[in-house]
Amino acid sequence: KAGVTQTPRYLIKTRGQQVTLSCSPISGHRSVSWYQQTPGQGLQFLFEYFSETQRNKGNFPGRFSGRQFSNSRSEMNVSTLELGDSALYLCASSLAGPGSGNTIYFGEGSWLTVV
Amino acid sequence: DQQVKQNSPSLSVQEGRISILNCDYTNSMFDYFLWYKKYPAEGPTFLISISSIKDKNEDGRFTVFLNKSAKHLSLHIVPSQPGDSAVYFCAACTSGTYKYIFGTGTRLKVLA
Numbered sequence: 001k002a003g004v005t006q007t008p009r010y011l012i013k014t015r016g017q018q019v020t021l022s023c024s025p026i027s028g029h030r031s032v033s034w035y036q037q038t039p040g041q042g043l044q045f046l047f048e049y050f051s052e053t054q055r056n057k058g059n060f061p062g063r064f065s066g067r068q069f070s071n072s073r074s075e076m077n078v079s080t081l082e083l084g085d086s087a088l089y090l091c092a093s094s095l096a097g098p099g100s101g102n103t104i105y106f107g108e109g110s111w112l113t114v115v
Numbered sequence: 116d117q118q119v120k121q122n123s124p125s126l127s128v129q130e131g132r133i134s135i136l137n138c139d140y141t142n143s144m145f146d147y148f149l150w151y152k153k154y155p156a157e158g159p160t161f162l163i164s165i166s167s168i169k170d171k172n173e174d175g176r177f178t179v180f181l182n183k184s185a186k187h188l189s190l191h192i193v194p195s196q197p198g199d200s201a202v203y204f205c206a207a208c209t210s211g212t213y214k215y216i217f218g219t220g221t222r223l224k225v226l227a
Contacts, residue, residue, distance in 0.1 A: 004158070033214065042121075042204065042219035043159070055213040090158055099210040100147040100166060106158035 002027065004093050004107035012113045018079040021110045025072050025093030032074040033097075033104055034066060037088040046089075049074055050097050081114045088112075118142045119207050121218035129226050134192040136221050138205035141186060145207040149215065150179060150190045152201045159204060163190070195225045 005024040013019050025032050034046040045058040049068035066076040072093075078085055088111055092104035120139045128134045136150075146167040151159035165172040165179045165188075172179050178191045188205055202222050206215040 006158075031213075035217070040219060043206075043217040045214045045216065048213045050213070058214070097213045098208045098215045099213065100208070102147075103149060103161050103164060104215060105161060106151075108156075108158045 004091055004105055006089075006091050006107035006110050008110060009108065010111045010113075012115060013081050015081055015083060015114055017081050018077060019081060019112060020075055020077045021089055021091075021112075023074045023076075023091030023093075023107060025074070025091075026105060029093035029095055029105075030072050031094045031097035031102075031104075032068055032072065033092045033094075034074070034076050035090045035092065036060075037090060037109070038086075043090065046076065048097060055097065078112075083114050086112060086114045117219075118145075119205060119216050119218040121203075121205060121221045123221050124219075125222040125224070127224045127226060128195045130197055131194045134190075134195045134199065134223055134225065136190040136192075136203050136205075136223065138188040138190075138218050139186060140188065140207050142207070142209065142216075143183075143186065144209040145216075146210050147208045148179070148181060148188050149206045149208075150177075151204045151206065152199075153204065153220070154201050162203075192223075195223075197225050197227050199223060200225045 031050045033048040035043040068074045088109045092106045094104040150162040153159040202220045206217045
């Protein structure tokens with residue numbers, strides 16, 4: 001069974017630009033979560049989607065947005081990029097979503113550098 | 116407000132000995148806990164989980180202990196192997212919130 005696939009793996013953007021990251025979950029998984037990892041900050045929750053509905057959102061500015069398609073694939077978008085947005089963006093999928101008995105499985109991440 | 120804390124940024128252990136990684140949490144509503152291992156340039160890999168109705172769960176060399184009264188979680192790796200050298204994250208969730216909250220990680224180095 002293929003794992004969680006994230007594209008692109010690496011990208012460099014300029015301040016003020018926008019970026020779209022893509023995530024294909026494990027086949028059959030309907031929940032997709034997004035996390036941001038920066039040095040010393042652990043993994044910060046961005047949002048979670050299930051069947052195209054956002055069920056929870058973390059404490060990030062409105063420049064961070066996401067969506068999920070009917071095939072469970074998900075995208076996240078960051079507009080008006082700032083230097084502080086440089087991070088590893090991780091996508092995770094699960095059958096029913098974070099919660100008791102439900103493990104989330106991560107992709108390898110998308111490394112974003114903002115210059 | 117860091118609800119999940121891993122107060123030791125790093126830990127070094129001799130090969131063959133026990134590694135104990137600790138995690139503290141503040142939210143008594145957490146009812147499911149996970150441990151992940153992360154190598155550089157890779158996504159986190161799931162290791163082991165525990166529900167709040169249990170106090171121990173084992174899977175091979177990995178055992179997770181949960182002390183609800185102390186709001187403390189620990190991961191024991193026995194015996195430790197050089198390939199276990201990685202960053203370990205604990206995560207916690209309250210059912211119905213649809214999000215895991217992660218600690219900042221502990222870098223484990225197993226010395227050959």
